[in-house]
Amino acid sequence: MRKGKKVLGGSQNAFAYKLLGPSLILLVVLIGYPMIYNIVISFQSVPINPKMDATFLGVENYVSVLTDPSFYHSVGTTLVFTALVVAVSTVMGLAVALLMNRTFAGKKLVNSIIIISYVVPSVCLIFVWRYMFNNIYGIINYFIVDLFHFTDEVPLWFDKPVSAFILVGIFAVWKFYPYAYMAFTAILQSIDKSLYEAAKIDGASKWEQFKAVTYPALKPTLVTVISLRTIWVFYIYAEVYLLTKQVDVLGVYLYDMAFASQNFGKAAAISIILFAVIFSFIMLLRKKVLKVEKD
């Protein structure tokens, strides 16, 4: 096989680019070009009518974003939201993975139920949430107010910023924790059981076993899960937007700026800023933790 490679040697380049050609063209046309175009738009005032020409504005869009209090509010909301959702969904994924890390009757069934929120389309889950948390006949408020009397005041889940934030947060945790669960489960299954036996003989408690055996094995996956989920939750859009209009995460702020306010220039400026933030975050991570496969 090594010989074959040698013989083909020079023509491998051409063949590789023939194979990758369609993908690379798509990348250039749909990612590369739009990225540059985005920068151009961010310096322009773009009329709603596509037939009319855009006019050069300079840095005005950036000034407008960076002096907009709702931008900072949105940044704050997004940071808190991301931190909470990533932390809770990761811990929950880990806890469930540890709980399930044994053999028992019905494990397969339980396992598929545990990841169901990850598989079922978000929009379907969101319809149920809107129903369950309905102000008037929702079952959640029935539990909270009528059955267990936690509060007398009916929480208006979708209409108040704080309760809407909690609502979207719980939804996101429920939707995303299976990702962490699946990643951790795969690692837990690969840990050699004899390591635990050895630790037990040495008199290690459960917690000490976790620290000595489980945690070191999990750590790389833990870091990857946290990093990727942080990036993804940071620009979450669909789930929030479909559930409530009260939680102004950056994805929603950006979308509304483009398609509700029709301010393309400012929206482009927002996405450039976000891009810079996420890109530096990724570069920072790459140096420290994320391994890009190189061969």
Next chain:
Amino acid sequence: MKRTNKKLIKNIGFYALVFLLVAVLMFPIIIMISVAVKSTAETIGFPPTIIPKTLTFEHFQDVFNVSIFPFVKYLGNSAYIAVVVAILAVLLGILGGYALSRLDFKGKIVINEVFFLVYMFSGILLIVPLYRLMASIGLRNSREAVIICMIIQTMPTAIYMIRSYFDTIPKELEEAGRVDGLSRMGIIFRIIVPLSVSGLISVFVYAFMIAWNDVLFASIFIDSPDLMTIPIGLNSLFNTPDYIWGRMMAASLITSLPVVIMYGFSQYLIKGGSTDGGVKG
């Protein structure tokens, strides 16, 4: 004796915990099913019920009745978009995956990193230029605009998944093909692809799910109700007289069904048959 008791209690505790977990996590799904099969009066009645007092399949009939509910139209649009995206993602994945798995070429490292970056970024950062781009080539309000954007969204992962699947196929098999006089494309499609069916199916399922669930691009590019996909179509009915909970839940169940089945099937293939064709994984 004491020891077995302790073990028993531990076991009971474990099962109780698992049951509680399953109950909480499944609760919304149970409500979804319950609302889909109860009468409209009961869905908005108080106190709410979990187990329906009366069973009805009227919502399922209504959902498929084109004259009163547009679900079938949405279903067709979603299926069209998701199937085309999935097929093209698999095709691009085969070509790109093969190049990254088997060939040495200039710029491989750069291409790897670019794909990795695209994988981590979201389309939302490019909505403005993509919208303008699609508008300028006449693809506004079209399903094709969504397809194009979903392909770029799924392609990097498709290439990665297929590449790592190809990595498990022994290179000696290609030699055999070469001896038989197959062209290089012939080797890919006659030898490698047939040995990778289960891997390719999981990529198909992955891309299908991403496209089937998409909200962002569909809501940007599609305005007319005739072209709407399930997520934005059903969502657009909110606050209209058509928004009947039973129908929404019935439609949600039907929408979930294909992806749940496909996902289950692909998991089964990964676990059960990754060594198909007698090739060592």
